[in-house]
Amino acid sequence: MGISGILFAIVSISALAYAAVWRIETTDGFSFKYPTTWDLEERENSFTSISATLDYDRGGKYGQILFEHYDPDLSETIQSSENVVDNMETVLTNVYDGARIYETGTDKYVINNQSAPYVLAKFSKSNLIGIEQHYVVMAIVINLGTNDVIFAQYISAEKDFNKLLGTAKQIFQSVTSVGAVETLI
Numbered sequence: 582m583g584i585s586g587i588l589f590a591i592v593s594i595s596a597l598a599y600a601a602v603w604r605i606e607t608t609d610g611f612s613f614k615y616p617t618t619w620d621l622e623e624r625e626n627s628f629t630s631i632s633a634t635l636d637y638d639r640g641g642k643y644g645q646i647l648f649e650h651y652d653p654d655l656s657e658t659i660q661s662s663e664n665v666v667d668n669m670e671t672v673l674t675n676v677y678d679g680a681r682i683y684e685t686g687t688d689k690y691v692i693n694n695q696s697a698p699y700v701l702a703k704f705s706k707s708n709l710i711g712i713e714q715h716y717v718v719m720a721i722v723i724n725l726g727t728n729d730v731i732f733a734q735y736i737s738a739e740k741d742f743n744k745l746l747g748t749a750k751q752i753f754q755s756v757t758s759v760g761a762v763e764t765l766i
Contacts, residue, residue: 614755725758
């Protein structure tokens with residue numbers, strides 16, 4: 582084996598060492614794939630609306646994905662509404678103080694053979710010592726079927742948003758239904 586063969590072997594082994602392994606998580610009647618470089622937090626209790634959270638905090642980069650599986654009554658309202666984007670804009674500006682909407686759309690993304698309306702917004706938040714940090718949030722509605730909707734958000738530091746966006750899109754594309762949603766009484 583020549584020097585070029587040895588270099589190729591070293592580069593190949595190095596590339597494999599950094600390749601992310603993907604896992605499948607099933608929760609709340611849906612599943613999604615995520616890289617093991619992201620940390621999974623499952624639903625803490627039955628009182629929270631967040632079904633699952635993924636966190637990425639490595640190498641100075643930060644990102645988070647939140648999944649909310651809406652109950653059938655609310656899902657029907659969201660799916661039938663002609664104002665899905667307007668409703669998402671309202672949610673984002675209420676949740677993220679000072680959020681500024683800068684991009685919206687209904688046909689840019691297709692997930693599960695259905696359009697996935699989305700909204701991109703920017704907001705700022707001061708950390709514990711008063712330094713203002715800038716963030717971007719992408720909210721997207723993923724239709725799983727009749728009366729079955731996931732509201733997902735990808736949140737990242739503004740400087741890291743595009744660096745982690747490809748992975749966030751892959752995670753969103755992997756969301757699928759795993760059956761009927763059970764309602765606890």
